[in-house]
Amino acid sequence: MATTYDLNQHYLTHVDGPIALETRNLDVFYGSKQATFNANLRFPKNKITALIGASGSGKSTFLRSLNRLNDNVATVKGAIEYQGLDINQTHINVYEVRKNIGMVFQHPNPFAKSIYENIAFALRENGMTENIDEQVEQSLRGAALWDEVKDKLTYSALSLSGGQQQRLCIARAIAVRPDILLMDEPTSALDPISSRKIETTMQELKKHYTIIIVTHNMQQAARSSDFTAFFHMGHVIEFNQTAELFTNPQMKATEDYISGHFG
Numbered sequence: 387m388a389t390t391y392d393l394n395q396h397y398l399t400h401v402d403g404p405i406a407l408e409t410r411n412l413d414v415f416y417g418s419k420q421a422t423f424n425a426n427l428r429f430p431k432n433k434i435t436a437l438i439g440a441s442g443s444g445k446s447t448f449l450r451s452l453n454r455l456n457d458n459v460a461t462v463k464g465a466i467e468y469q470g471l472d473i474n475q476t477h478i479n480v481y482e483v484r485k486n487i488g489m490v491f492q493h494p495n496p497f498a499k500s501i502y503e504n505i506a507f508a509l510r511e512n513g514m515t516e517n518i519d520e521q522v523e524q525s526l527r528g529a530a531l532w533d534e535v536k537d538k539l540t541y542s543a544l545s546l547s548g549g550q551q552q553r554l555c556i557a558r559a560i561a562v563r564p565d566i567l568l569m570d571e572p573t574s575a576l577d578p579i580s581s582r583k584i585e586t587t588m589q590e591l592k593k594h595y596t597i598i599i600v601t602h603n604m605q606q607a608a609r610s611s612d613f614t615a616f617f618h619m620g621h622v623i624e625f626n627q628t629a630e631l632f633t634n635p636q637m638k639a640t641e642d643y644i645s646g647h648f649g
């Protein structure tokens with residue numbers, strides 16, 4: 387088993403089919419401190435890719451760079467190719483990027499508004515003013531929340547449970563019809579039953595969206611994702627189909643991490 391890594395070895399022999407997003411030589415710096423090194427990853431369309439690795443290995447930094455959320459806190463060098471365009475260029479409209487590449491955060495962050503308004507507001511903010519009722523319903527159905535909230539759409543979003551709030555945030559993210567959903571440890575603040583509901587929802591969502599998820603939960607990565615990238619000290623050192631990476635890791639550091647020897 388390898389103990390040293392070749393930065394390009396993960397550069398994807400394992401992906402067939404269309405690619406939704408690709409990074410090339412992505413470096414991220416917080417001041418003079420580099421957090422992500424030369425990340426080259428391709429994210430297959432309509433698949434779930436899990437980003438795993440020890441705390442501080444650069445997963446969130448990488449994820450947040452993908453829809454330009456790091457613009458004000460870090461320097462991101464390299465290319466992020468989306469629909470034939472490098473969206474990491476300064477002239478690119480970041481609001482447009484975030485409309486196409488949505489984010490669901492670790493802690494549910496609904497607006498202090500009604501359940502209905504959480505979605506309707508997001509729609510209006512993005513200039514989508516037609517058939518709001520229908521779109522609210524569709525988004526809530528997409529996030530597997532409709533049946534639980536259809537009779538209380540005017541209730542405050544804050545009256546929902548944590549798991550329901552997170553599904554509302556997913557509904558809000560998909561309301562504006564992104565292509566790609568970034569999820570940063572979306573279930574880490576939730577109980578196991580709510581977490582499993584989100585995982586089940588993700589399997590439905592991937593029919594329409596490409597999902598990239600940061601998770602510390604190895605069982606979640608193993609059962610939910612199609613592909614997995616392993617981050618180690620800011621480097622992506624292994625990428626493969628999830629089943630392969632978990633059963634036959636090529637790198638010692640990957641094996642140590644997934645078997646709980648460190649991290």
Ligand SMILES: Nc1ncnc2c1ncn2[C@@H]1O[C@H](COP(=O)(O)OP(=O)(O)OP(=O)(O)O)[C@@H](O)[C@H]1O
Pocket residue numbers: 416421439440441442443444445446447448459
């Ligand atoms: N806003 C910031 N300013 C300065 N350094 C940061 C900032 N955010 C993250 N870092 C540093 O960048 C490195 C990578 O952090 P990052 O949060 O991306 O790792 P991670 O793998 O997502 O960790 P975790 O699993 O704990 O969330 C760490 O050394 C961290 O301290």
